[in-house]
Amino acid sequence: MLKVNNLHVEIQGNEILNGLCLSVGAGEVHAIMGPNGSGKSTLANVLAGHEDYQVTAGEVLFNGSNLLELSISERACEGIFLALQYPVEIPGVSNVQFLKTALNSQRKYHQLNELDAMDFLQWLKTKVQQVGMEEQLLYRSVNEGFSGGEKKRNEILQMLVLEPKLAILDETDSGLDIDALKLVAKGVNAFRHVNTPKQQRAIILVTHYQRLLNYIKPNFVHVLLNGRIVQSGGPELALELEENGYASFVDKAS
Amino acid sequence: MNAGERLLKDYSQNKARLAGHSMPWLTGIRECARESFAVQGLPEVSDEDWKYTKLTQLAQANYGFAERLDSTFIASLADNVLNKLIFAAEHRLVFVNGHYNESLSTINLLPEGVILTSLAQAIEEHAELLSSTLGSIADYATHPFTALNTAMLSDGVFLLAQKNTKIETPIHCLFISTATEQSVVNYPRLLLLLDESAELTLVEHYLDMAQLKSGMAQTLSDHNFINHNLTNCVTEVLLSPHAHMDHYKLQYDSTDTSHIAAMYVEQQRASTFTSHSYSVGAALARNDIQIKLVDSQAECILNGAYLVAGRQHVDYHTQIEHLAPGCNSRQIYKGVIHGRGRAVFNGKVIIHSQAQQSSANQLNKNLLLGEKAEVDTKPELQIYADDVKCSHGATVGQLDEQALFYLQSRGVCKKDAQNWLVNGFVSEVLKLIDNPVLREFIQLTVIAHLNQLAGGDVKSLQELISTGEGVMPCH
Numbered sequence: 200m201l202k203v204n205n206l207h208v209e210i211q212g213n214e215i216l217n218g219l220c221l222s223v224g225a226g227e228v229h230a231i232m233g234p235n236g237s238g239k240s241t242l243a244n245v246l247a248g249h250e251d252y253q254v255t256a257g258e259v260l261f262n263g264s265n266l267l268e269l270s271i272s273e274r275a276c277e278g279i280f281l282a283l284q285y286p287v288e289i290p291g292v293s294n295v296q297f298l299k300t301a302l303n304s305q306r307k308y309h310q311l312n313e314l315d316a317m318d319f320l321q322w323l324k325t326k327v328q329q330v331g332m333e334e335q336l337l338y339r340s341v342n343e344g345f346s347g348g349e350k351k352r353n354e355i356l357q358m359l360v361l362e363p364k365l366a367i368l369d370e371t372d373s374g375l376d377i378d379a380l381k382l383v384a385k386g387v388n389a390f391r392h393v394n395t396p397k398q399q400r401a402i403i404l405v406t407h408y409q410r411l412l413n414y415i416k417p418n419f420v421h422v423l424l425n426g427r428i429v430q431s432g433g434p435e436l437a438l439e440l441e442e443n444g445y446a447s448f449v450d451k452a453s
Numbered sequence: 454m455n456a457g458e459r460l461l462k463d464y465s466q467n468k469a470r471l472a473g474h475s476m477p478w479l480t481g482i483r484e485c486a487r488e489s490f491a492v493q494g495l496p497e498v499s500d501e502d503w504k505y506t507k508l509t510q511l512a513q514a515n516y517g518f519a520e521r522l523d524s525t526f527i528a529s530l531a532d533n534v535l536n537k538l539i540f541a542a543e544h545r546l547v548f549v550n551g552h553y554n555e556s557l558s559t560i561n562l563l564p565e566g567v568i569l570t571s572l573a574q575a576i577e578e579h580a581e582l583l584s585s586t587l588g589s590i591a592d593y594a595t596h597p598f599t600a601l602n603t604a605m606l607s608d609g610v611f612l613l614a615q616k617n618t619k620i621e622t623p624i625h626c627l628f629i630s631t632a633t634e635q636s637v638v639n640y641p642r643l644l645l646l647l648d649e650s651a652e653l654t655l656v657e658h659y660l661d662m663a664q665l666k667s668g669m670a671q672t673l674s675d676h677n678f679i680n681h682n683l684t685n686c687v688t689e690v691l692l693s694p695h696a697h698m699d700h701y702k703l704q705y706d707s708t709d710t711s712h713i714a715a716m717y718v719e720q721q722r723a724s725t726f727t728s729h730s731y732s733v734g735a736a737l738a739r740n741d742i743q744i745k746l747v748d749s750q751a752e753c754i755l756n757g758a759y760l761v762a763g764r765q766h767v768d769y770h771t772q773i774e775h776l777a778p779g780c781n782s783r784q785i786y787k788g789v790i791h792g793r794g795r796a797v798f799n800g801k802v803i804i805h806s807q808a809q810q811s812s813a814n815q816l817n818k819n820l821l822l823g824e825k826a827e828v829d830t831k832p833e834l835q836i837y838a839d840d841v842k843c844s845h846g847a848t849v850g851q852l853d854e855q856a857l858f859y860l861q862s863r864g865v866c867k868k869d870a871q872n873w874l875v876n877g878f879v880s881e882v883l884k885l886i887d888n889p890v891l892r893e894f895i896q897l898t899v900i901a902h903l904n905q906l907a908g909g910d911v912k913s914l915q916e917l918i919s920t921g922e923g924v925m926p927c928h
């Protein structure tokens with residue numbers, strides 16, 4: 200589904216990613232771990248099309264076509280979703296309007312008819328329950344004054360509403376309480392397990408904690424260090440990292 | 454002959470056509486005001502209050518007296534405007550090019566103790582009342598346009614709400630301007646008197662047919678001001694103890710016109726006044742709002758937004774004087790400036806020495822969307838008392854890049870994402886409108902206009918009203 204080859208990315212002249220390779224197949228869950236500042240969010244943002252980052256070399260293919268030439272919104276419509284590490288507050292734009300506009304923009308892109316307010320709300324409410332979000336948060340401005348955990352739930356709600364093909368969750372687990380973590384994991388798992396193989400969804404989980412991986416079982420775990428992936432393995436790699444930290448990789452890298 | 458002299462000539466030629474031209478009390482007021490205008494002349498940029506607002510176009514125009522329109526045209530206004538483009542109102546006074554039009558107006562049953570008429574009629578019927586109140590609050594000595602309006606006043610609105618009267622639904626004062634062969638000038642005048650504990654809501658609405666007819670799709674850039682009309686309006690408000698008034702102003706003139714308005718409010722003990730002012734159209738719009746809190750516990754809240762593009766110019770000058778202890782004032786104004794638009798905001802608050810325990814705050818936020826857009830914002834606090842709470846803030850910024858990214862990353866295209874952020878910015882003021890009917894109407898007007906300015910999907914106001922689309926829920 201996603202193929203990243205030799206990706207080099209700069210921000211304001213500083214190279215953050217240098218030669219990153221990653222391949223994610225349909226239906227797979229990949230966990231990416233790595234120390235602060237190693238470039239995890241950079242990777243996530245570049246995939247979503249953030250314009251602050253310049254790709255200086257390499258390629259990214261999404262379902263066979265060049266992702267890098269698509270605009271931010273086209274990528275979203277093609278099925279890329281990024282749950283932000285720090286969700287943005289948008290004063291004056293109501294959450295429910297935001298969700299409806301986003302969904303209808305994507306439906307329009309796929310030449311589907313737009314949902315009317317009634318249908319949309321009905322359907323939205325089931326999703327809201329799934330992530331255990333207070334319904335009143337729908338009527339507040341997007342993320343404005345939301346608690347850290349509420350913002351993260353809101354990201355997952357957006358994912359459930361937009362049903363992307365590839366969801367990139369950037370530290371969605373941080374800031375969630377124990378119950379919320381379970382709920383969010385449940386939501387993600389429900390999202391992940393769709394029956395028809397054609398619709399199989401992939402997930403990239405950026406996290407610092409092994410705990411999340413108890414609830415969402417990854418197929419692969421990668422260690423990102425200094426802008427490239429230095430080690431890949433199965434779920435046991437996460438346990439090992441939890442034990443020993445990144446010291447051994449830092450040594451190897453230097 | 455300069456513009457000021459031309460306007461005076463217009464006065465001497467037409468004074469015999471003004472309402473009450475043979476009433477000495479009124480001609481006395483007019484003559485004094487005329488004198489004052491002749492002395493003051495039109496403001497120049499050297500005048501501190503007009504530093505950023507040039508009157509070049511206005512000074513070049515040659516204005517004539519606005520004539521009454523024939524009945525077929527009036528009938529078409531009823532069809533095209535009142536039935537389609539306006540919210541439902543129980544009490545509506547309609548003016549066409551400054552003249553009250555009875556057939557377009559409706560005044561339903563009002564509570565006993567309320568007088569609501571056109572000013573022209575009030576001059577005939579309530580001369581005694583008017584002679585002691587008209588011009589007593591609107592001080593023209595330092596404001597030439599108020600002097601000019603006072604010299605030329607002839608029609609407008611007179612409202613008196615006696616003690617304890619309450620009018621439940623908004624009174625809609627609609628000033629329609631139509632295309633005219635020659636440049637014309639209108640001088641609407643509103644005199645609003647609320648006795649003790651009276652309560653009401655009044656909407657002052659300026660609507661230009663030219664702005665509507667173009668389907669709101671006209672390009673705002675490169676105008677060559679062919680027919681440059683002027684509306685010079687003055688509103689006087691007196692709030693007796695415990696009276697309460699919600700005042701709305703919606704200025705939606707065409708980009709050919711100048712709109713120069715001043716509102717003067719005197720607030721007595723524990724009265725409350727809320728102003729919601731939206732300035733959308735006009736080549737040049739100037740709004741002076743002057744509030745005097747003359748007795749204790751009075752409160753005023755001023756909210757507003759201005760949206761300009763092309764070469765439009767908007768200027769808000771607010772002045773709140775705290776003259777007694779324990780009064781409150783709050784202001785929030787937001788501006789969206791596209792293209793080469795220019796906005797001026799000057800918020801003056803004067804806390805006199807006797808006005809202890811005053812609380813005053815003021816906020817002005819501006820979004821600059823055009824590379825050549827400009828804003829001059831200036832809070833001006835003069836505080837002569839020591840026990841006061843005052844704050845002020847002014848910001849000028851662009852759209853939040855991270856928020857733009859966020860919206861787009863959910864599938865919303867860039868243009869729509871920008872629109873949403875701008876709408877969101879303005880909606881923080883819009884949601885302060887309590888009255889749901891007015892909130893929806895003003896929101897639609899603003900959204901339609903913003904969409905147009907952004908060059909996005911142009912939906913006419915009419916279309917938006919019929920579908921209710923674009924209404925942001927406010928909670």
Ligand SMILES: Nc1ncnc2c1ncn2[C@@H]1O[C@H](COP(=O)(O)OP(=O)(O)OP(=O)(O)O)[C@@H](O)[C@H]1O
Binds near residue numbers: 215236237251
């Ligand atoms: N907008 C920016 N301007 C300047 N430097 C940036 C910017 N964004 C990221 N960087 C730098 O790029 C490096 C990688 O940042 P990134 O956010 O990708 O790290 P991360 O792996 O997600 O870290 P964390 O675990 O703390 O979230 C950091 O050194 C960071 O300071």
Ligand SMILES: [Mg+2]
Binds near residue numbers: 239240241284369
């Ligand atoms: Mg990060």
